[in-house]
Amino acid sequence: MPNKFIYVFGPSKTEGAADMKNTLGGKGANLAEMCRLGISVPPGFTISTEACTVYTEHGEAQVRQTIEAEVRQGVAFVEQEMGKKFGDAKDPLLVSVRSGSRASMPGMMDTILNLGLNEEAVRGLAEKSGNERFAWDSYRRFIQMYGDVVMGLKPESKEDHDPFEVIIDEAKEKKGVELDTDLSADDLKQLVGEFKAVIRSRLGREFPDDPWEQLWGAVMAVFQSWNNDRAKLYRSMNDIPDAWGTAVNIQAMVFGNLGDNSGTGVAFTRDAGSGEDLFNGEFLINAQGEDVVAGIRTPQQVTLEGSRRWAELAQVSEADRGSKFPSLEELMPRMYEQLLSTQTTLENHYKDMQDIEFTIQEGKLWLLQTRSGKRAGAAMVRIAMEMLAQGLIDEKTALMRVTPDRLNELLHPVFDGQAIAKAVVIAQGLPASPGAATGQIVFFADEAEEWVNKGKDVILVRQETSPEDLRGMAVAKGILTARGGMTSHAAVVARGMGKCCVSGAGAVRVDPRARTMTVGGKVYNEGDWLSLDGTTGRVYAGQVPTQDAELSGDFGTLMQLADRYKHLAIRANADSPTDARVARNFGAVGIGLCRTEHMFFEGDRIKSVREMILAHDEAGRRAALFKLLPMQRGDFEGLFAAMDGLPVTIRLLDPPLHEFLPHDEANQRMMAKEMGVSYEDIKHRVDDLHESNPMMGHRGCRLGISYPEITEMQSRAIIEAALDAKAQGHDVNVEIMVPLVGSVREFNDQARIIRATAAAVFAERKASIDFMVGTMIETPRGALMADTIGEQAEFFSFGTNDLTQMTLGFSRDDIGKFLPHYLKEGMYEHDPFQSIDQEGVGQLVKMAVEKGQAVRPGLKVGVCGEHGGDPASIEFFHRVGLDYVSCSPFRVPIARLAAAQAALKD
Numbered sequence: 001m002p003n004k005f006i007y008v009f010g011p012s013k014t015e016g017a018a019d020m021k022n023t024l025g026g027k028g029a030n031l032a033e034m035c036r037l038g039i040s041v042p043p044g045f046t047i048s049t050e051a052c053t054v055y056t057e058h059g060e061a062q063v064r065q066t067i068e069a070e071v072r073q074g075v076a077f078v079e080q081e082m083g084k085k086f087g088d089a090k091d092p093l094l095v096s097v098r099s100g101s102r103a104s105m106p107g108m109m110d111t112i113l114n115l116g117l118n119e120e121a122v123r124g125l126a127e128k129s130g131n132e133r134f135a136w137d138s139y140r141r142f143i144q145m146y147g148d149v150v151m152g153l154k155p156e157s158k159e160d161h162d163p164f165e166v167i168i169d170e171a172k173e174k175k176g177v178e179l180d181t182d183l184s185a186d187d188l189k190q191l192v193g194e195f196k197a198v199i200r201s202r203l204g205r206e207f208p209d210d211p212w213e214q215l216w217g218a219v220m221a222v223f224q225s226w227n228n229d230r231a232k233l234y235r236s237m238n239d240i241p242d243a244w245g246t247a248v249n250i251q252a253m254v255f256g257n258l259g260d261n262s263g264t265g266v267a268f269t270r271d272a273g274s275g276e277d278l279f280n281g282e283f284l285i286n287a288q289g290e291d292v293v294a295g296i297r298t299p300q301q302v303t304l305e306g307s308r309r310w311a312e313l314a315q316v317s318e319a320d321r322g323s324k325f326p327s328l329e330e331l332m333p334r335m336y337e338q339l340l341s342t343q344t345t346l347e348n349h350y351k352d353m354q355d356i357e358f359t360i361q362e363g364k365l366w367l368l369q370t371r372s373g374k375r376a377g378a379a380m381v382r383i384a385m386e387m388l389a390q391g392l393i394d395e396k397t398a399l400m401r402v403t404p405d406r407l408n409e410l411l412h413p414v415f416d417g418q419a420i421a422k423a424v425v426i427a428q429g430l431p432a433s434p435g436a437a438t439g440q441i442v443f444f445a446d447e448a449e450e451w452v453n454k455g456k457d458v459i460l461v462r463q464e465t466s467p468e469d470l471r472g473m474a475v476a477k478g479i480l481t482a483r484g485g486m487t488s489h490a491a492v493v494a495r496g497m498g499k500c501c502v503s504g505a506g507a508v509r510v511d512p513r514a515r516t517m518t519v520g521g522k523v524y525n526e527g528d529w530l531s532l533d534g535t536t537g538r539v540y541a542g543q544v545p546t547q548d549a550e551l552s553g554d555f556g557t558l559m560q561l562a563d564r565y566k567h568l569a570i571r572a573n574a575d576s577p578t579d580a581r582v583a584r585n586f587g588a589v590g591i592g593l594c595r596t597e598h599m600f601f602e603g604d605r606i607k608s609v610r611e612m613i614l615a616h617d618e619a620g621r622r623a624a625l626f627k628l629l630p631m632q633r634g635d636f637e638g639l640f641a642a643m644d645g646l647p648v649t650i651r652l653l654d655p656p657l658h659e660f661l662p663h664d665e666a667n668q669r670m671m672a673k674e675m676g677v678s679y680e681d682i683k684h685r686v687d688d689l690h691e692s693n694p695m696m697g698h699r700g701c702r703l704g705i706s707y708p709e710i711t712e713m714q715s716r717a718i719i720e721a722a723l724d725a726k727a728q729g730h731d732v733n734v735e736i737m738v739p740l741v742g743s744v745r746e747f748n749d750q751a752r753i754i755r756a757t758a759a760a761v762f763a764e765r766k767a768s769i770d771f772m773v774g775t776m777i778e779t780p781r782g783a784l785m786a787d788t789i790g791e792q793a794e795f796f797s798f799g800t801n802d803l804t805q806m807t808l809g810f811s812r813d814d815i816g817k818f819l820p821h822y823l824k825e826g827m828y829e830h831d832p833f834q835s836i837d838q839e840g841v842g843q844l845v846k847m848a849v850e851k852g853q854a855v856r857p858g859l860k861v862g863v864c865g866e867h868g869g870d871p872a873s874i875e876f877f878h879r880v881g882l883d884y885v886s887c888s889p890f891r892v893p894i895a896r897l898a899a900a901q902a903a904l905k906d
């Protein structure tokens with residue numbers, strides 16, 4: 001066990017620093033770092049993450065005993081720095097208790113402000129500050145937060161409102177005012193009484209008066225919150241280990257609720273949605289803590305420029321903006337100048353976009369937090385590229401700054417240009433998180449999940465979101481909130497998720513009880529269609545079609561940069577010329593897998609395929625195959641033309657034949673009629689083809705071995721197409737691939753047919769072309785026998801889907817029954833079909849590469865399973881020395897970046 005659990009920070013002494021995130025959590029480490037930079041931060045101390053581990057493992061009593069003496073020293077330090085006493089009735093030191101884990105988890109854990117107040121101290125605070133309203137406002141806030149977070153007074157059901165907010169709403173109504181700030185000291189005093197009464201009646205306990213009891217309650221609640229459901233969910237969604245634990249920060253309060261020359265706000269050093277290099281933020285006058293984020297009042301903008309842009313979107317006139325919603329820059333120019341210079345200091349110091357929290361207390365600026373800001377995928381790319389251009393970071397850092405999977409968002413669909421021009425705008429909100437979304441309205445997060453499970457697309461519509469809504473936000477196509485600004489919970493979380501979000505659409509009235517939303521007198525019900533443009537903030541009625549996006553400028557630059565660092569080549573899995581062109585546009589340098597059977601379903605080809613399957617003898621099969629030949633040849637020719645100059649790997653027929661036949665009676669009858677045979681004939685053949693384990697049945701090269709004429713037809717189609725494409729002036733680079741090989745004899749059998757067919761075609765055509773014959777390595781035996789197979793096969797392509805399935809003995813079609821539980825219980829860390837099982841399946845890959853290359857130096861090795869597009873798997877494939885990975889066309893950019901990052905990690 002460590003012998004130190006407490007690290008202080010303040011003007012006279014700071015023990016922590018930014019590189020101590022593991023011990024201090026992100027918030028604590030950065031508070032210490034800001035102190036070191038000479039920035040004004042209220043003094044405090046951090047209880048280390050190790051204490052949380054003691055709590056989790058040994059419980060409350062043990063952790064308290066372990067850290068009590070140090071916590072007392074910490075409080076004494078803050079008392080000295082502030083010149084006030086904790087628990088003093090005349091001039092009390094108040095503190096905040098804030099959680100903070102290593103990775104930032106926004107809104108995941110709850111902060112308690114103004115701790116240390118009681119009936120006596122609140123009077124002392126009133127007297128000392130000369131501001132009675134402020135004192136009671138602080139006290140009612142404290143009771144509210146503590147009552148919720150520590151004592152657990154929550155709404156009783158999802159339709160219910162927060163019990164404290166209900167009391168506040170009643171008070172405002174009774175008084176006929178709209179805003180919290182309109183409540184007087186007496187009103188607030190009254191609220192305190194009612195808050196305590198509701199706690200007493202609902203929980204059967206008194207609100208604690210003793211500051212130390214309050215402090216320990218809060219500290220334990222923070223530890224506890226590490227294991228609350230939403231924190232766990234966030235961790236599982238973001239791959240944050242449960243074992244990390246959270247730190248606790250105890251910090252002297254500064255007050256933004258002292259009146260009109262105080263306030264609190266949040267700002268970003270660059271635009272988190274677009275990435276534009278523009279300082280921006282929001283604040284509220286006479287407010288505290290989360291008021292800005294919670295959407296309680298309409299926040300004002302920090303900069304004048306931002307304020308003007310906001311006014312345009314919010315449809316507020318310049319006169320109204322200037323009088324009702326002036327920017328901080330206009331309202332408090334001196335504070336603004338300080339904030340501007342602080343944000344510059346911070347960004348230059350951290351060399352990344354910062355998300356900062358500040359409070360102004362009677363004309364003095366305090367920083368409460370800084371961290372690398374969450375950002376939309378597009379912003380991630382733009383910020384990295386612009387910081388590189390600005391000389392703030394180097395190429396390597398720029399490449400590492402972008403999370404490969406987030407590139408997905410830049411490839412997301414956008415609204416179809418013509419359709420959107422005709423669509424009806426019903427409301428204008430803030431462009432909180434870019435993207436286009438269309439779906440049916442739901443009003444609750446859990447219902448969003450239910451609907452999505454039924455296969456529906458939904459838009460989650462809320463007054464404002466809270467961390468409880470996380471699950472629903474994750475599955476919705478888009479999020480619309482009536483309240484809240486650009487820094488609201490919904491906006492921040494949506495950007496982090498890469499989810500389209502429009503926030504603060506003021507014209508929208510949400511009534512969750514009635515499950516309706518009203519805009520301009522028109523009522524929209526649950527289930528009605530709605531479309532959102534998160535880039536413009538517009539809300540449209542109805543379902544607006546979308547279209548695919550293209551690579552933008554910064555994106556292109558990033559990709560070029562990635563190509564300069566990566567070793568792996570990135571190919572695509574593509575079955576049609578259209579897919580091949582998309583892949584090529586995204587930078588694929590070849591096709592790693594063309595699944596010939598996908599072509600069998602097009603048009604009425606399936607008829608010929610079925611004829612072949614139903615044929616009773618070879619002659620019948622050949623006749624049917626003969627009809628397929630020209631169609632396959634045409635497909636391949638298109639593919640070769642699209643991939644001119646680049647390699648194209650074509651796999652021979654792979655799936656079990658029953659996949660091409662209908663399985664229900666109605667369709668079987670229809671097929672019988674079409675083919676002029678009896679229904680019984682069809683049914684008989686289907687039953688005949690039935691297998692208990694089709695994935696391990698009659699498929700792959702086993703088909704070509706049973707029916708050599710299939711391999712013959714496919715080889716002929718490929719070679720003839722290659723010759724045709726070559727004759728048209730294309731540079732053709734063919735790789736023919738035999739699936740599911742476990743023995744070199746299987747490979748030899750098929751390779752012989754392929755080569756003989758090619759020779760025949762060359763003789764007929766009096767022309768020839770180079771081609772390669774290789775194999776998939778996708779059965780464990782194939783991997784084990786890679787040395788003998790490698791002597792014959794000219795390339796290996798790992799089919800990691802089948803290899804995973806057979807190595808783990810997990811049927812991919814049945815994992816739904818046990819994998820979720822398995823993952824929860826930690827039997828495996830990841831879904832092995834999504835990210836390759838490096839320690840198990842990975843050994844086979846590594847071994848087969850070594851064996852194959854030992855007998856055939858320079859043997860070309862690649863991967864064509866789903867794993868080829870997964871960044872963690874790509875890193876592994878890079879390490880074992882593969883030549884290429886092949887993934888779906890839309891993942892090609894992700895794979896390019898992931899391959900560069902893998903190379904940079906060497």
Ligand code: ADP
Nearest residue numbers: 042096098107111251252253254289290357368
């Ligand atoms: P989160 O992790 O959810 O961001 P924080 O711990 O940052 O929660 O607390 C939320 C807000 O509470 C901060 O943004 C800040 O405005 C306010 N706050 C926290 N501690 C203090 C303090 N010591 N003085 C004034 N405000 C504080």
Ligand code: MG
Nearest residue numbers: 107357368369
């Ligand atoms: Mg914060």
Ligand code: MG
Nearest residue numbers: 778799801802
């Ligand atoms: Mg396979």
